Structures are given as C-alpha cells and as structure tokens.
Amino acid sequence: MPMHLVIIGNGITGVTAARTARQLQPAARITLVSAESAHHFSRPALMYVYLGDLRYQDIKPYEDWFWAENKLELVQATATGLDADRKTVQLSTGAELAYDKLLLATGSVGRRGEWPGAELAGVQTFVTLPDLEQMTRDTREGVREAVVVGGGLIGVELAEMLAAKGIRVTMLIRDARYWGAVLPPEEAALVQRQFDAHHIICRYETELKTILADESGRVRAVQTTAGDELPAQWLGLAIGVQPNLTLAQVAGLDTDKGILVDAHLQTSLPDVYAAGDCAQLRTPGDGEMAVEQLWYTGRQQGETVAYALCDAPRPYQRGLWFNSAKFFDLEYQTYGRVPAEPRPDEHSFCWQHPKKDHLLRINFRRDSLAVTGLNVLGLRHRHDTWAGWLQTGTPVTEVLANLGAANFDPEFFRQHEAGIVGAFNEQFPAHAVQLRRRKGLFRV
Numbered sequence: 001m002p003m004h005l006v007i008i009g010n011g012i013t014g015v016t017a018a019r020t021a022r023q024l025q026p027a028a029r030i031t032l033v034s035a036e037s038a039h040h041f042s043r044p045a046l047m048y049v050y051l052g053d054l055r056y057q058d059i060k061p062y063e064d065w066f067w068a069e070n071k072l073e074l075v076q077a078t079a080t081g082l083d084a085d086r087k088t089v090q091l092s093t094g095a096e097l098a099y100d101k102l103l104l105a106t107g108s109v110g111r112r113g114e115w116p117g118a119e120l121a122g123v124q125t126f127v128t129l130p131d132l133e134q135m136t137r138d139t140r141e142g143v144r145e146a147v148v149v150g151g152g153l154i155g156v157e158l159a160e161m162l163a164a165k166g167i168r169v170t171m172l173i174r175d176a177r178y179w180g181a182v183l184p185p186e187e188a189a190l191v192q193r194q195f196d197a198h199h200i201i202c203r204y205e206t207e208l209k210t211i212l213a214d215e216s217g218r219v220r221a222v223q224t225t226a227g228d229e230l231p232a233q234w235l236g237l238a239i240g241v242q243p244n245l246t247l248a249q250v251a252g253l254d255t256d257k258g259i260l261v262d263a264h265l266q267t268s269l270p271d272v273y274a275a276g277d278c279a280q281l282r283t284p285g286d287g288e289m290a291v292e293q294l295w296y297t298g299r300q301q302g303e304t305v306a307y308a309l310c311d312a313p314r315p316y317q318r319g320l321w322f323n324s325a326k327f328f329d330l331e332y333q334t335y336g337r338v339p340a341e342p343r344p345d346e347h348s349f350c351w352q353h354p355k356k357d358h359l360l361r362i363n364f365r366r367d368s369l370a371v372t373g374l375n376v377l378g379l380r381h382r383h384d385t386w387a388g389w390l391q392t393g394t395p396v397t398e399v400l401a402n403l404g405a406a407n408f409d410p411e412f413f414r415q416h417e418a419g420i421v422g423a424f425n426e427q428f429p430a431h432a433v434q435l436r437r438r439k440g441l442f443r444v
Helices: 012-024 043-051 065-069 129-138 153-164 185-197 246-251 295-309 383-392 396-401 417-427
Strands: 004-008 029-033 072-075 079-083 088-091 096-098 101-104 108-110 145-149 168-173 201-204 208-213 219-224 229-231 234-237 241-243 259-261 272-274 279-281 322-327 330-336 346-352 359-365 371-377
Touching (some): 043 129, 043 153, 079 246, 101 295, 145 229, 153 234, 185 330, 185 346, 272 295, 322 383
Parallel strands (some): 101 272
Antiparallel strands (some): 208 219, 322 330
16 A cells, blocks of 8 residues: 555645655655645735735645645644554544654744733734735735834834835834844844835844833833833734644653654654654754754755655765745845854955955864854845855865855846955965956856
8 A cells, every 4th residue: 555644744845745745756645734725825925015016816836626636635724633553633623534654733823921911912023924914904904013023034124114114113122232142233234224224113132021012902012121112003023933742742652842753753652753843853963953944944854754654765864054034125044154243263364345344254273263153234145055065174375266156146247256255365475366266157
C-alpha cells in the first residue's frame, strides 16, 4: 500500500515537504491540513494586501488547479487531537485522518504578552491571514493614532502599513536604538532616517505598561513605563513570535520552546516529525539556533524532513545564515555573522555614502582576513557570490578587489565599488586593495 503522509500546516515548510515527498514517492497519498486558509499563500506579502498593492489571489504562488494536478489533497480544518497508537489525527469537523507518517508544520503564533488590557478590541498581533483580516476591519475608520509595541521586522511592517493609511504611529522600543540586539549603530541610524522621513515617532528605552479601554471595550490609550499616556485607537503587538505547540502538547510530544526534534526532524513519537517555525533542534549545529523562524530555514527544513518521511533520511544542515528585509524604502541584506558589536578577533569595515542612503559593512578575521559577514542597506548584492566568499573564507582584500562581481543593482544605478575600496584603504592602509572588478559578472 502506498504511504499516506499527513501534513498539518500549509505554510512554506508544509508545502515544500509535500512537493519534495511527491517527487520522492510519486505513488504516495499526501494530505495537507490547515485551518488558516484553503490554499498556500506568501506570508511575507500580507502587508501588500493591506496596502492595496496586491489582492489575496495575487499572493498565492500556485494556481488552484496545481494541487489536484499534483495529487495533493487539501483539508481546511483544525487538527484538534493526535492518537499516536492508532496513528490518527482528529479534526474540528469531526472527521478523523489515518496516517502512516505525520508532519507537524504548525508554524508560529504572535506573542501577546500579559499586559492588563491585552484582550481589548483593537489590540492584536500580525502573523496570520486572520490577523490581516482583523486589522483591515479594525483600522478602516475611526483610527487616528496607533501604537506599535516592539521594534523588529513585524513592527516596521505595521508602522509602514498604518502610516500609509494616514494614521499617526508611535513605536515603543525597549532598546536604545532600532533592533539594538541585531543591528550595529550605523545600520540602525539609517533605519531611523526612514522612520523620520515617514513621520514615525520612536520612543526608545520605553515599554508598554498598561492598555486602557474606552466605554465600549476598545483600546483608547496606553500607559508607558516612562509614565506617559499615549492616545491609541489601535495597538499592534510586535514583540515576536513563538512556536505553535497546541497540537503537540495535546498529543504529549516532548516540547520546550518548540517541538523537540533530532537531526532528521523526528519528534519523540514514532513516525511523527516536526519542521519549520514550530520545531526545536535538540542539538543544533555550530552557529545554528535551536528554533529557526525564517522563511528560508522553513523551506530548507521542509525539504530535509521530506527525505526522512520517505525513508531516505539526511540530517538537517542550515548552511550559511542570510536574511533580507525592507524598512520602508530601504532594502537590507545580511549574510554570515554580523553582530551588533564586533567580536574581539574580527575587524568591522563600514562604508556609508555621504548622503547616508547606502551602507556596506564587511566583518573579517584579524589574523587570516577571511570574511565572516556582510550587511548591505540601499544596495543589492548577489547571494551566490557572497555564499561562495563566506564558505571558502576568502580574504577581504580579494573580496574587495572583485566587489563588482557581487553588485546586483539594476543596470543604470550608480556604482559605488571605487568609493568603498577607497574608504577601506584609508581605514586599513596595511591591507590596501586595487579594485579589479567593477559591475557585473562579466565586466571588468
């Protein structure tokens, strides 16, 4: 009998696992279960639906016929129970699904905190499709001022979304600068310029204390730890996400911050696996985090777990760390290791354009000069080029001499390689570089 693989969750991890398993076992029966949506959609694009730039159907990567064409069964329901002895999953519809192998790809939920008033109308997180629908309803009219708690990537998204609707936005950020645990001061200052340009008020070293209600049970204001009362008819909680453990805990799986898994992403129960945002590696590799909640790691884990589900296991290896984001009009890429404060055994070279709208930072070892990380803001660099340099430990002098190979800006954008190399030579004259390669892969 062909294997029946049941996948709980239709996000990037679940869908990648389903597609990979279909390739590995063409005869397998594969069922995806999700209460959030009937079809897979691009979660990073939710903000553009709110802004009106895209419609919901525009953020579905696959046409609706794709699923039947690839013999992937879709069930829109909540998985409410798991019987590992009988190998069945109970659904909110009353139905029961038998499985041979089960993958939990239940993703994350937004953290709500424990502030008084967190249950009020107009107070929400922004992670899911229902969150988008709720925010669209709640900010359609009557919202003049909004407060966003938290200064990560979700916080910036919320600020941009609200400001685009003409709503006055105040952000409460507990660090002394934006994303202080992640970005060095120069990068944070560039993001601050974006906040200023879009009239976002940032209150640093300030936290939420209490949420105040109006007579109808809706948020009307917040009190801060600084003692201020700020009017707000809508409050966004952007204090991070946490693994969705509801089903795992009902089933009695071993959990900690996430669902505990081994290197092949198997849980504490036989034939039950977990991957993506909800999973926690028992023994993460060198430089890896136990819980990895990024789009690209979700995709990688989805592919890796499919091999285990199809009896061809291979250990999960994240590889090179990278991420990208957009702060209003400012694009951001990071590769390798670029901490907020440089390590003692590393140099950190930072170049900024005089107009403060472009930045490049390269970290490299003091002894071997091997590059260890890159931040770029307002520039575009090629992923594959930097992956090769970082994985081979290419000396920074060689990287800068060939920096044009990484330039991925559009054809007629101004090139900054000469200015970057000149600034490096001023800061590190003992390692002076001659620029050999300018824009593009095939130009010198």
